[in-house]
Amino acid sequence: MTDSNQRSNPLPSSPASERAVLCGYYGMGNAGDEALLVSLLQMLPEHITPVVLSKDPHQTYDRYGVEAYDRWKLGEILKAYEGARYFIWGGGSLMQDTSSAISPLYYAGLMKLAQLMGLQTIAWAQGLGPLHKSYNRWMTRHVLKRCQAVSVRDLGSAGLLSRWQIPHTLAPDPVWAMTPRQSPTFDRLTQGLPRPWVAVNVRQHATLTEPWLELLIQALQQFQQKARVSFVFLPFQQSLDWALAQRLQTQFPDSPIVLLEDPQQVKGIFQKVDLTIAMRLHAVIMAAAEDCRCYALSYDPKVSQVMQALHLPGQELGQLSSDPEVLVQKIVQEWLDLLGAKTWAAQSYRENLIQQAIVHREILCQVMR
Known part of the structure; x- marks a missing residue:
């Protein structure tokens, strides 16, 4: 060598x-x-x-x-x-x-x-x-x-x-x-950010088409207006997630992008946010494991299987089969319900898992x- x-x-x-x-x-x-x-x-x-x-x-x-x-x-x-x-x-x-x-x-x-x-x-x-x-x-x-x-x-x-x-x-x-760890970087980037905090994790994929991305942006805008939430964009892989996180940040300029190298620190983030909206399988798993309310955007059967196993609310990506405006309203309402719920589905499963x-x-x- x-x-x-x-x-x-x-x-x-x-x-x-x-x-x-x-x-x-x-x-x-x-x-x-x-x-x-x-x-x-x-x-x-x-x-x-x-x-x-x-x-x-x-x-x-x-x-x-x-x-x-x-x-x-x-x-x-x-x-x-x-x-x-x-x-x-x-x-x-x-x-x-x-x-x-x-x-x-x-x-x-x-x-x-x-x-x-x-x-x-x-x-x-x-x-x-x-x-x-x-x-x-x-x-x-x-x-x-x-x-x-x-x-x-x-x-x-x-x-x-x-x-x-x-x-x-x-x-x-x-x-x-x-085992999760705390992240000083996350603490620094979110200092002074009004609560509640919502982590958003998306990745490039054929199912996340331009119409779907526009729909997601509309839903996030309406959700923020109704719930006064702050978004934290959480890319898991720079090559596939970073550009999307930057694009979302242009619509929500006060929202930080947090890209961490330590996966244990990534998992620790879900102890601090109030809701997670996630495409990636391990974002869904980490959020549920840390008892963070989670809404899944499924691009792959492996994500759908976790949604079904935990009875998580979520949305299958791919072809838009219904009226976009109706779908936006449906998704926003599901986020509002999840954020306001006293308990959520995965709580009864997480310890066993x-x-x-x-x-x-x-x-x-x-x-x-």
Whole structure:
């Protein structure tokens, strides 16, 4: 390894420890996937030394103090595998071909390589699909059948594995159990901001069309007029969320944009805001886990499944099927009702889900004895 890469690789692990390669959508600047990495690091048995494949290994090392290698360089990947005993798909929707046809090839290829090299493999906290291509379904089934353990985070993934006759464990997303932290940056940016505070999280996606975005802006304007709320725009990934947050801020110039690198601090924000309006799955999960009222804007089946499981109010994005003005009034009223409610649906579920999410730790401990 060249000198420029040395910072991403701390001192070798002690002889008593065992190495595990962690593979996910890491180092991409996505708060949700970084939250999955933090959750996995928190749940690993103490005798395991994590080795992370990352787009930005220096940042991953600086942030978490773990050995990290470049996920795009074969030589670096092979160095990560060297001396490792385990390989873990570390959470998220890695095996899906909706956003990318290449993604399943990459992740299945890494797992298959690990299996050929004799590593024990674990598919951890996965959200499988959609898998439209037959070869992607075949690859996914092929590598999962050879795993020592498989855990999934939703009923759709569990149903797929049942049809494939692959043993698995179903448990809520591990981010439910991730420990939150307070954010000095959030406190500084919201100082003097009138309450109530409403966090707004949106991302670029084909379902968030220009008509939908205009409708959302109208709804936010009417909501602010009626409830006197202050908005806090909360992008989770700079590449997909930041431009939208800036566009919304032009309509609400007194509303701060808060972009944080630490996923635990992101989760801590939901302890302070009064309502969350969110597209991203992990924004919905973090808000519900911290007992913050949440309204979901679903762009993907995984968000819809969480909405259904928690009986959350929300709106499916995509084609506008009703009168826009009527829909704006409906959405605004739902926000007003949610903000004013003494209790809300997810309160009765959150403690159980937080406890059930610990099952993902038990899966790791069973394999890594």
